[in-house]
Amino acid sequence: MRMRARAALASSPVLLLLLLLVGGCAGAVYKVGDLDAWGVPPPSKPDVYKRWAKSIHFALGDSIWFLYPPSQDSVLQLAPEAFASCDLSRPVARLADGNSFFNLTAPGRAYYASGAPGHCRKGQKLWVDVPMANGTYLQPSATDLAALAPTPAADPPAGTASAPEGASASPAPRAAAAGSVVALCFALQILL
Template structure:
């Protein structure tokens, strides 16, 4: 019981430090769901990945119906070729969080047939602690070339992917929250369990 209490206290301390450091959680694409983009916006994930000031400690939140999709972390080569046969990591619970814990470029796509080739792919650059970006490798260059092959977005002609049937205007708003506050709720729940 004492070990569990120590664990809870340590977790709470880490969460408070994360909140002080300003870590953020970003909902990938700021769409209703991680899914193949509509043909009118094939570069939605490319644009989104370039438009955020990611830093160490931030987190990516992938939201999708678990029976219909997933998010896989892949190498630069696999990303460029849309080869999902051997992912580095598979996230498949529908509410997946990936913590950005190392500097460099990370690559994500879906392992569902055809989704990667339809533009459901994301590349994120994470700077070092002092804000500098690592130089791209030859494999990174090939992956970036694959991203640039996506045509630029045209005027929307179809709706973006959605998890619900509602037309809530708030879905267009940025979905950024302090990771510390999200994790603090988890720590609070764990603390309650410890004291029960």
């Protein structure tokens, strides 16, 4: 059936272009947490995201997909220092559509956390290591190593820097555009 669908698509110039686009969508898409949606980890699985990230060998061009209720959460890409302290005030990128994709386009470590108040400190955060094109990993910097220190469990006292509830930083254009391309590639791969 797929072969007939591809033959039919190839007869249309627009659909042929879409078929060629799918060929450029070689990276894998990984749903963060697998069966667990993006949310505060339950007490029975406090390290669900750490275990999930360690179970996957990411590659350049792969994407990670965060699925969550958009009215209740968001995903922030953070700098290492902000990740370590759960400082959500200046994210690198913020997506809040409930179906967020981030492309892994650079080797090294990438950091993500929930944008909902208090969730990062409750363990709703994730870091992934992306190898270079030759499959080797970059040596973690001192900042990267410090970012992996345990996060203080309590929320900071009133008056300290954290993102106010409902605050919205504009996502980096690359993250938003990358999410659209990944979603299109993902949909086309399913159809074809």
